[in-house]
Amino acid sequence: MKVMGYKKSSLLQLLVLVIRRDLVLAMRRRADVLTTLVFFVIVVSLFPLGVGPELGMLRKMAPGVLWVAALLASMLSLGRLFSADYQDGTLEQMMLAPQSLSMLVLGKMIAHWMVSGLPLVLMAPVLGLQFDMSAQPLGVLIIGLLLGTPILSMIGAIGAALTLGLRGGGVLLSLLVLPLCIPVLIFGTGAVEAISSGLSVASHLSLLGALLVLSLVFTPLVVAQALRISME
Amino acid sequence: MLEVSNLACSRGDHRLFCGLSFSLKPGQIMQLQGENGSGKTTLLRALCGFMMPDEGEVLWHSENIRHMGEDYCSEILYLGHLNAIKDELSAVENLCISAGLSGFVLKENDAIAALRHMGLRGREALPAKVLSQGQRRRVALARLMVSDAKLWILDEPLTALDVGAVALIQGLIAEHLENQGMVIFTTHQPFRVAGMEMHSLSLS
Numbered sequence: 001m002k003v004m005g006y007k008k009s010s011l012l013q014l015l016v017l018v019i020r021r022d023l024v025l026a027m028r029r030r031a032d033v034l035t036t037l038v039f040f041v042i043v044v045s046l047f048p049l050g051v052g053p054e055l056g057m058l059r060k061m062a063p064g065v066l067w068v069a070a071l072l073a074s075m076l077s078l079g080r081l082f083s084a085d086y087q088d089g090t091l092e093q094m095m096l097a098p099q100s101l102s103m104l105v106l107g108k109m110i111a112h113w114m115v116s117g118l119p120l121v122l123m124a125p126v127l128g129l130q131f132d133m134s135a136q137p138l139g140v141l142i143i144g145l146l147l148g149t150p151i152l153s154m155i156g157a158i159g160a161a162l163t164l165g166l167r168g169g170g171v172l173l174s175l176l177v178l179p180l181c182i183p184v185l186i187f188g189t190g191a192v193e194a195i196s197s198g199l200s201v202a203s204h205l206s207l208l209g210a211l212l213v214l215s216l217v218f219t220p221l222v223v224a225q226a227l228r229i230s231m232e
Numbered sequence: 233m234l235e236v237s238n239l240a241c242s243r244g245d246h247r248l249f250c251g252l253s254f255s256l257k258p259g260q261i262m263q264l265q266g267e268n269g270s271g272k273t274t275l276l277r278a279l280c281g282f283m284m285p286d287e288g289e290v291l292w293h294s295e296n297i298r299h300m301g302e303d304y305c306s307e308i309l310y311l312g313h314l315n316a317i318k319d320e321l322s323a324v325e326n327l328c329i330s331a332g333l334s335g336f337v338l339k340e341n342d343a344i345a346a347l348r349h350m351g352l353r354g355r356e357a358l359p360a361k362v363l364s365q366g367q368r369r370r371v372a373l374a375r376l377m378v379s380d381a382k383l384w385i386l387d388e389p390l391t392a393l394d395v396g397a398v399a400l401i402q403g404l405i406a407e408h409l410e411n412q413g414m415v416i417f418t419t420h421q422p423f424r425v426a427g428m429e430m431h432s433l434s435l436s
Contacts (some may be wrong), residue, residue, distance in 0.1 A: 009337050017332040021321075028320040089314025096280060098306030098335045232283045 014099050018107030019114075025084075026115040032080060037119045040073040044127045055132045062131035063141055063192035067185050070120050070145060071152060075177065077116040078156040079170045081108065082227065086164050095231060102220035105227070109150075109157050109220070117149030140195045140205075144188040147208040154219040155180050161226035184211065233257050234279070234383060234414060239288035241274050248274055249435050250287065258382075258412035261405065261428055263419065266435035272418040273313070275435065276387050279416065280310045292383075306335060309381035311389055315372040319361035323347050323371045326360055331378045338378055346377040350400060365392040373397075376404050384408060386417035402426070 009017070026033055047065045048058055085091040094104050124145055128138045159177040163169035191204035233255060240250035248271030256262055264272045278285050281297050281304065290297045297304045317326050324343045331338035347356050350370045360368055369392045376384065384405075390398055398421075405415055406425050424430065 008335050009332060013337065014332065014335075017329065021329050024325075025318060025320055084318075087314075088318065089312055089316035090318070092280075092282070092310065092312055092314065093316045093330060093333055095282065096305045096308065096310055097333045098302050100302065104333075 011099055011103050014097075015103055015107045015110075018104050019111045022108055022111030023114065026111070032077065033115050033119070036073050036077045036116045037123060039076055040069050040120050041123060041127065043069040043072065045130065048130050058131040059133060059196075062128060062133050063137070063189040065131070066124055066127060066141060067145075067148075067188045070124075070149060071178070071181055071185060073120060074116060074149065074152045074156060075174045077112070078153075078160045078173055078177065081112050081157055081160040082164050083160075086230075091227065091231065095228065101224040101227065105157070105223045106216075106220040109154050109223070112157070113150045113153040117153050121145045121149060137192050137196050140201050141188075141192050143205060144191045144208060147205065147212050148184045148188045151184050151208070151211050151215050152181055154215040154223075155184075157223045158219060158226060161223045161230060164227070164230040184208065187211070233293060234416075235291040235294070236279070237288055237291065239275075239278065239290065240286045241271060241278055241283070242286055243271070243274060247286075252288070252435075254433055256383075256414050256416060256431075258414060259409050260431060261409055261415040261417075261425060262431040262433055263417060263423070264433050264435060265418075270435040272435060273387055276310070276312075276385050276416070276418065279385055280308065281305075307381055308383045308385055309334070309375065309379045310385045310387075311372060311375065312387045313391075315368050317360045317368050317371055320359060322357045322359055323352055323363070323374075324356045326371055327374050327378065330375050334375075334379060334381075336378065336380075342378070343374075346374045347371065349377065350374045351396060366394060366397065369393055370397055373401060373404075376401075376408070382413055384413065384415045384417070386415065388418055388420070390419050390421050390423065398423070 044066060047061070051057060051061070082091060085094065095101055097104060121142060124142055125138055128141060133141070156177050159173045162176065163173045166172065187204045187208045191201045191208070194201050194204060235255040237253050239252040241248050252275070254262070264275065266272050274283070277283050279290055292300060292304055292307060316330065321329070324340060324347065327343040327347060328338050328340065331343070344356050350373060352367060352370055355363060355367065360371065363371065373389060389401060393401070402425055406428065408415060409425065409428055
């Protein structure tokens with residue numbers, strides 16, 4: 001007895017399949033999603049408590065604190081990006097998929113961002129209020145995070161793929177990835193500082209946008225290659 | 233046709249086998265034999281293209297699989313030690329996603345039919361984490377029914393299966409061979425497919 005699938009699925013269907021699969025898995029393991037978000041909220045909230053209620057200083061340090069916290073929070077979830085699939089053998093099946101592995105990887109990265117990056121972006125305006133940020137810098141911060149957090153997910157995916165299956169890979173992963181995220185941090189915080197001092201934010205945000213486009217094009221290929229190396 | 237010529241593989245510094253040559257024609261089945269650690273899994277992984285052999289090459293229809301890339305992937309079905317089953321997903325979801333990854337759109341009804349054939353009636357919608365080891369293996373083996381791959385590469389497919397499930401697998405393999413498919417597998421259990429000549433290859 002043979003039960004056959006009907007037609008060959010297209011690349012887009014495959015992308016949707018992978019994203020939907022990872023989102024369903026994330027929804028059924030909600031604790032993982034919440035830890036990232038709660039970590040972000042707690043780290044950001046510690047600063048006003050520790051530094052004291054001087055509004056001028058808080059306003060000045062707000063973009064830096066929010067960006068660094070987002071960076072650290074995104075490191076937390078990176079280890080899980082490929083490890084579950086690696087341990088239960090799904091990754092082997094993905095490498096044998098007749099479509100390109102890069103497309104599957106892109107799907108996984110998009111799903112990872114929706115689960116671990118997007119909630120941070122949505123939470124940021126609330127946290128910004130703790131630092132007495134006004135509407136305009138807050139808006140720029142959100143746009144910056146919206147452009148920047150996918151880059152963090154994608155650069156992080158390279159590290160996650162390279163450290164797959166290593167013992168103590170988590171720490172190594174952060175050491176590998178954090179330095180690579182410095183440009184994102186600089187342009188992201190730079191944009192908020194620029195608008196606060198009345199300058200144009202266009203240059204910072206376009207650079208972030210350019211980084212995003214570059215990562216979208218190149219990181220899936222790099223990650224796919226790194227996964228192949230890790231599987232040998 | 234699968235041809236292996238002069239293949240050599242090692243794990244770390246340890247050379248597992250060298251100078252290995254064989255071929256597998258449509259309708260043929262081959263069992264790999266050897267002690268634990270003799271390189272059966274390594275050979276199967278090399279046939280899948282997961283690892284680069286130290287020497288020699290694997291040819292599919294006279295073309296090196298290294299150069300075929302994804303075209304070769306659509307010809308093979310690999311079932312390893314790991315079931316590739318997600319605990320959080322139900323048996324049906326697991327099967328539909330596996331089929332999706334191998335390039336098919338599988339309807340839910342067809343997935344249920346395949347799972348029932350594998351003896352999982354009534355358990356299609358349960359999350360895989362409540363299934364027993366043998367039942368999870370059955371879900372993984374249901375992929376054999378929804379694939380059109382020519383070459384099946386099965387690494388100990390019979391682990392954790394009961395007598396009834398082994399008979400099911402024998403039936404699926406016999407049908408696959410009749411349709412000019414090829415099977416290469418390892419097992420430590422006695423395994424025969426009725427009416428088929430079993431080629432065997434011993435690694436030592």
